[in-house]
Amino acid sequence: MSSGIMDSDVTILDVLRKQGMLTVAQLSDVLSVTGTAVRQRLRRLLTEGYIERTSVRPERGRPFHRYALTSKGRRRSGQNFADLAIALWDEIRLIEDVEVRQGLMQRISRRLADMYANQVQGQDIGERLDALTKLFADRRLPILVDHTGDLPVLSVEACPYPEIADYDRSVCSMEKMLFSEILGETVRLAECRLDGACNCTFEVTSSTVSDSQLPII
Template sequence: MTTTHQPSTKQDILQYLLKQDQTTAQDLADALEISPQAIRRHLKDLEAEGLIEYKSVQVGMGRPQHVYHLSRKGRDRFPNRYDEFAVSLLDTLTETVGHDQVSSILRKQWERKGKEYRDKVGMGSVQERVAKLVEIRKSEGYMAEWHVLEPNKLNNSAEPQVILTEHNCAISNVAESFPSVCGHELEMFAAVLPDCTVERTHWLNQGEHQCGYLIKSRSQE
């Protein structure tokens, strides 16, 4: 029983860190409903495998706490790249036809992808279409989710705004070498939801722990 449970628990820890960016052993124990002692054993194993790292943070007058986060190797455990081949291919294309031509090719690719997404998302409310878009992204290796920002004093529109979050990047290696693809991705989301404005709120490529997008109907403006 224990042997089969441990790999699942370790994966749960890695997924939690992917979503939360960083956490303590106690917070992990509370979130996963496992004893702190068991969590620390898993953390020690994951650290030995090079999948997580920690830093010591002083809290009050007590002993420093270990705050854990994923290492680069830990992030690479999730579907987050189409391997080095894509980057190598784009490098070769850049050497052959030039950077401007490659940028044009990438733009065409995202335009094609946007049309494909739009056909799959179909009609419906903003929330229904975003929910479908999130399912598509999940099928492509993104750890994606969405939630609604309920109307408040600053946002008194009848239709709530929506946040789309991606906790990993399925093309991270490409994005690091060719950051323009992130701009194309933003344009693609806007094309998929033509009656909405799409604003990037978080960006993995700038060191944040997720990519986030604020989506709102143009009728809210």
């Protein structure tokens, strides 16, 4: 744990990462704690530079503050080795040959899927989706799965790579590849946060991923 903050403070970072800018009252409702407890945590996070405060002056009523994550806060909240990830991604972007670049992204996705293979198992897609949800939740990256339609839809509530996605949306393609590799099913990006959607959503199709569908390197 970083010096100066506590586990309860990290919970606030996670809430702000998922829901964006919030007031003390809103945080109090979400966390089911008193406003005094929220303010104590916010003071620590402000001091450490994990959050920033914006003053709001409505036409009527008293002024109030809203709180949001800083870049440092986004890296701390569910993001491991963020600086390394950004540096590596920048190197990938420098590869001019599109086919080679896509092939490298696919191999990275396969490698990650191999690392997670023992944790994402199941007899059918439903069981594998449940395991995937738990895997990402353990990494403070919540995923919701909607089974109400003909095909399952994954809603990623917090981007795993927020600082990369802000300037290069192709990272969403690699996330799609990763989901396809882990689940053993074709997955397509249905909605993207960068296009104004609340979250990135991925639809699982009924076609199983085969080697013929993958880029040739």
